[in-house]
Amino acid sequence: MIPDWMHGAPRPFDTVLVANRGEIAVRVLRAAKESGLRGVAVFSDPDAGSLHVETADDSVHLPGASLAETYLNGEAIIEAARSTGAQAIHPGFGFLSERADFANAVKAAGLIWIGPPAGAIDTMGDKISARRRMIESGVPVIPGEEIAISESSDHLGVLAAAAARVGYPLLLKASAGGGGKGMRAVHEPKMLRTEYEAAAREATAAFGDGTVYVERLLTGARHVEIQVLADSLGNCVHLNERDCSLQRRHQKVIEEAPSPAVTPAIRAAMGDAAVQAAKAVDYEGAGTVEFLLSDRGEFFFLEMNTRLQVEHPVTEMITGVDLVQKQFEVAAGMPLGLTQYDIGITGHAMEARIYAEDPSKGFLPAIGDLAMWRAPAGPGIRVDTGVREGDAVTVDFDPMLAKLIVHAPTRTAAARRLDNALANLRALGVTTNIGFLRQMAQHPDFTSGGITTDYLDSSDIANFAEPEPDPATLVAIAAAASRLGLDRAGTAGAATSTADEHTGHAGDPFRTLTRSFP
Amino acid sequence: MEWSIGESSERYTAKLTDSEGTLSLSGLTSEGVEQAHGEVSISRDSQAGRLLVEVNGRATFAHFAKVGDSWWIHLDGRIHVVNGHEPGSADAGAGEGGLTAPMPGTILEVHVTAGQRVREGQTLLVMEAMKMEHRIQAPKAGEVISVNFAAGDRVDMGAILAEIGD
Numbered sequence: 001m002i003p004d005w006m007h008g009a010p011r012p013f014d015t016v017l018v019a020n021r022g023e024i025a026v027r028v029l030r031a032a033k034e035s036g037l038r039g040v041a042v043f044s045d046p047d048a049g050s051l052h053v054e055t056a057d058d059s060v061h062l063p064g065a066s067l068a069e070t071y072l073n074g075e076a077i078i079e080a081a082r083s084t085g086a087q088a089i090h091p092g093f094g095f096l097s098e099r100a101d102f103a104n105a106v107k108a109a110g111l112i113w114i115g116p117p118a119g120a121i122d123t124m125g126d127k128i129s130a131r132r133r134m135i136e137s138g139v140p141v142i143p144g145e146e147i148a149i150s151e152s153s154d155h156l157g158v159l160a161a162a163a164a165r166v167g168y169p170l171l172l173k174a175s176a177g178g179g180g181k182g183m184r185a186v187h188e189p190k191m192l193r194t195e196y197e198a199a200a201r202e203a204t205a206a207f208g209d210g211t212v213y214v215e216r217l218l219t220g221a222r223h224v225e226i227q228v229l230a231d232s233l234g235n236c237v238h239l240n241e242r243d244c245s246l247q248r249r250h251q252k253v254i255e256e257a258p259s260p261a262v263t264p265a266i267r268a269a270m271g272d273a274a275v276q277a278a279k280a281v282d283y284e285g286a287g288t289v290e291f292l293l294s295d296r297g298e299f300f301f302l303e304m305n306t307r308l309q310v311e312h313p314v315t316e317m318i319t320g321v322d323l324v325q326k327q328f329e330v331a332a333g334m335p336l337g338l339t340q341y342d343i344g345i346t347g348h349a350m351e352a353r354i355y356a357e358d359p360s361k362g363f364l365p366a367i368g369d370l371a372m373w374r375a376p377a378g379p380g381i382r383v384d385t386g387v388r389e390g391d392a393v394t395v396d397f398d399p400m401l402a403k404l405i406v407h408a409p410t411r412t413a414a415a416r417r418l419d420n421a422l423a424n425l426r427a428l429g430v431t432t433n434i435g436f437l438r439q440m441a442q443h444p445d446f447t448s449g450g451i452t453t454d455y456l457d458s459s460d461i462a463n464f465a466e467p468e469p470d471p472a473t474l475v476a477i478a479a480a481a482s483r484l485g486l487d488r489a490g491t492a493g494a495a496t497s498t499a500d501e502h503t504g505h506a507g508d509p510f511r512t513l514t515r516s517f518p
Numbered sequence: 519m520e521w522s523i524g525e526s527s528e529r530y531t532a533k534l535t536d537s538e539g540t541l542s543l544s545g546l547t548s549e550g551v552e553q554a555h556g557e558v559s560i561s562r563d564s565q566a567g568r569l570l571v572e573v574n575g576r577a578t579f580a581h582f583a584k585v586g587d588s589w590w591i592h593l594d595g596r597i598h599v600v601n602g603h604e605p606g607s608a609d610a611g612a613g614e615g616g617l618t619a620p621m622p623g624t625i626l627e628v629h630v631t632a633g634q635r636v637r638e639g640q641t642l643l644v645m646e647a648m649k650m651e652h653r654i655q656a657p658k659a660g661e662v663i664s665v666n667f668a669a670g671d672r673v674d675m676g677a678i679l680a681e682i683g684d
Contacts, residue, residue: 198644198651201626360525364620365648367675371583371590372567395622395648423595428583435596469598471530472555473573475521476543477580478589478600479532480560481569482519483541486584 003036010333013087020092022386025052031324044070088112097307120281124304137280144215169217226274238271255311260449317349317407348414359436371429439464623647
């Protein structure tokens with residue numbers, strides 16, 4: 001049944017298939033449910049019992065062991081939509097979200113694609129064509145050059161010549177890369193070959209393309225991105241910026257909105273440039289235009305992500321706009337219903353990405369079973385996750401377990417709320433970066449708002465080591481727990497605890513009181 | 519039982535005194551030597567996975583879960599792992615100069631051969647795990663005793679990739 005809010009829309013739908021997994025699939029499926037839409041999940045074998053499947057109204061199994069057979073299998077996903085009566089497909093991020101051919105296939109199958117037109121994905125998905133289009137549209141770009149690498153030619157010679165013209169330090173990017181994969185910094189000519197080979201390999205492994213882009217590496221710059229929303233009627237607004245300067249090897253660690261480095265004047269100029277960039281590719285839906293902001297306040301276009309972004313919640317917190325709901329509306333052909341004048345900034349939001357990784361071992365991904373997973377709750381705290389207590393963390397997928405998002409009246413309050421919420425996130429059984437994130441949230445370099453994109457890569461990670469614990473207390477706890485026979489009760493006693501079995505959260509406070517303190 | 523904390527190889531023992539269900543720390547040794555310690559007492563809590571802990575008169579909760587021989591403990595906003603060992607047992611995985619795969623994955627490059635001398639921090643192998651590359655570096659200067667895998671090989675977590683002697 002078409003929900004009330006969609007009545008009269010040019011392209012109404014009542015069922016949406018989410019072609020993704022993990023926390024983003026859960027996020028979109030929940031939004032669908034809240035909007036009165038039916039949500040359909042797809043899942044591969046390892047995800048059969050996962051939270052996103054549980055959240056959906058209906059689900060379709062994608063057989064096969066590889067991603068190509070499952071979450072990257074466009075044909076099977078379109079068939080899954082047909083068989084479950086889904087009229088629309090939401091791709092989430094990653095996987096098929098930035099594949100123009102998939103967007104076209106969805107439309108060719110008579111389904112609604114919840115995303116931008118294939119042409120916009122194509123243009124922006126290729127860093128070289130994106131840059132060309134931005135130059136044409138008057139959006140400022142970073143000095144750099146494109147190189148088409150063919151197997152037979154003297155590609156290293158061509159690369160070295162281009163690198164010399166652009167100047168060191170430089171950034172090598174595989175044109176089809178993303179999320180830090182296939183992207184390498186080169187600080188001196190003698191490292192060019194090694195880094196190129198690593199970049200090419202990563203890009204081929206993850207995406208299957210070999211074109212390379214060389215650009216000047218701006219040091220001491222910040223990563224600031226603008227969220228845009230456009231409808232199919234030509235309206236386009238921006239929802240202010242997110243600052244994602246705290247990153248490690250191009251993987252974002254903590255994101256925030258607004259940026260401590262952006263003045264109202266920069267915000268207005270950057271917002272205009274982002275809207276211009278979106279309009280240059282006839283954008284529709286939610287997208288993000290990424291910029292580098294120099295310490296002198298100049299900004300340069302980096303790329304446009306033609307999809308929802310991992311860190312979209314911080315924008316939702318400060319603007320009050322539900323981006324996924326807006327995506328549904330735009331896909332249905334409805335007008336945005338927002339003008340630039342309607343969009344403000346309330347307070348400050350931060351997001352920390354909770355990864356199964358070991359900061360003390362070079363951030364190596366960690367695996368294991370989440371013997372305990374209890375997320376913090378309270379005013380201004382939001383946890384977007386795809387895992388529950390008892391779930392296994394494996395090598396099959398990205399090691400991001402959750403996003404912890406906080407909202408507070410000021411930046412200082414937000415940083416404190418983030419630290420405190422991290423302290424109350426009880427994730428046991430799998431090594432995570434939670435302690436490292438706490439050190440970051442408390443660190444004067446972070447709280448002063450002065451982080452630039454090279455900060456973590458040029459820092460000694462040992463500076464963020466957690467305080468040494470008191471061995472007596474810990475050993476006494478382990479010995480006492482053993483003595484009390486608590487190891488025989490099973491993992492965290494999930495069956496007997498008051499934690500909600502779906503979310504792992506301790507549920508209703510009154511229920512907790514009555515059961516815990518008889 | 520002997521205990522170690524996190525990655526440290528230091529072994530502790532604890533003596534507990536039971537008083538009506540409350541266990542108080544009455545003795546702590548590190549590597550067999552008696553250690554001074556504060557007042558720590560622990561009692562069962564009605565919620566599973568949680569203990570009431572009193573340290574020097576201050577009460578707090580510890581959340582815990584047991585995985586294998588390790589107790590994962592969340593205390594005062596920090597997460598710790600306390601590993602249990604049979605008394606006198608050798609440290610697992612602390613083989614001299616052994617370099618183990620931190621994750622299951624695939625070997626991409628092998629940069630050294632047996633007999634070669636390496637610097638501390640020199641890249642020995644490059645492996646791919648979870649679609650990211652990881653460099654396996656020499657923890658100390660020395661001579662490569664063996665390299666156990668070739669490019670393209672799949673390895674399990676904990677596999678000994680190479681060994682380095684003095």
